[in-house]
Amino acid sequence: MALAPIPTIPCWQLIPEGPAIQGIDPAGTVRFITQDFGAVLQSLGDAAPDTERMAVCAAAWLGIRPDTVPVSRRLWAYVCSPFAAPTATQQQRHRIWAQQLARLAWSHGFWPIVPHLYAPQFLDDTDPAERTLGLAWGLQQLAQCSVVYVLAVPPSPGMQAELAALTPDHVVCHVPLDALPPLPTSCTANP
Template sequence: MHISKFNAEGYPDPTAAEALENIIREEIAKGRKPCVFICSPYAGDIKRNTINAKRYLKFAVNESAIPFAPHLLYPQVLDDSDPVQRRLGLFFGMVWLCKCDELWVFGSNISPGMAAEIDKAKRRHIPIRYFTENCDEVERI
């Protein structure tokens, strides 16, 4: 679960946020795995991007996380070439993003869909980790 540094009225509440983050750290130390949203390209070279996204999922599992990659799930039941269905899939992904503990961004090529996910995570104060295509971490926000 993501912990906001703001209270329900939108005011900063760093003491409560720090206490809750400490509780989550303790849970993770006891074996709770964080849920992470996998953010990587899909459109364009779909075959290559799908292979990479599967590799990123496996990486997250090996890092003791519970990964979710909506761009591997929703294209199986929605037509990505239909703008209405694509928007619906992106909306579904945004709902799941808000339920994840972190956003993990892979690669240096940021698609418009990825940019929207990153923007949403920033607005929701969800921690973001950036990785290269080879899964080397380069930044943590």
């Protein structure tokens, strides 16, 4: 099943389609659907200011290993996934998804930035004032990132705020749930 682009994001978007990827530019124009990295570079050209970031993202999705990227030169990738949940089981599921997205971003050659895993270590997510502070801090981190990994699930209120804060300078990588490892059975029930 092909994922649909998020229409309100005025930035580059990468959407996996089976073994291929689809690249959509900030104007909403499909620039490529391919499995060939050379075709990605050819369709982007040298004129696009975000060519390097888009090429790095496309290469990662096409399985080109980023092992040659020195740790000191890795771009930051923001992880956008749900966090808050009404039950402990759902909370655990969201935490694992965020960890898996972070691992995926790392394996693609990026430094993953995941405020919703870090901030709850010292902020109370159930306290509205502290949650607001945590979300604001996360948006500051988002502004510093070049790439955003978005879990392709219905966006939570926190995700909606993050998606609304994206700019044309971001490259968005849509990640379908089936691209992540299976969840442990302890968090697959729906209590």
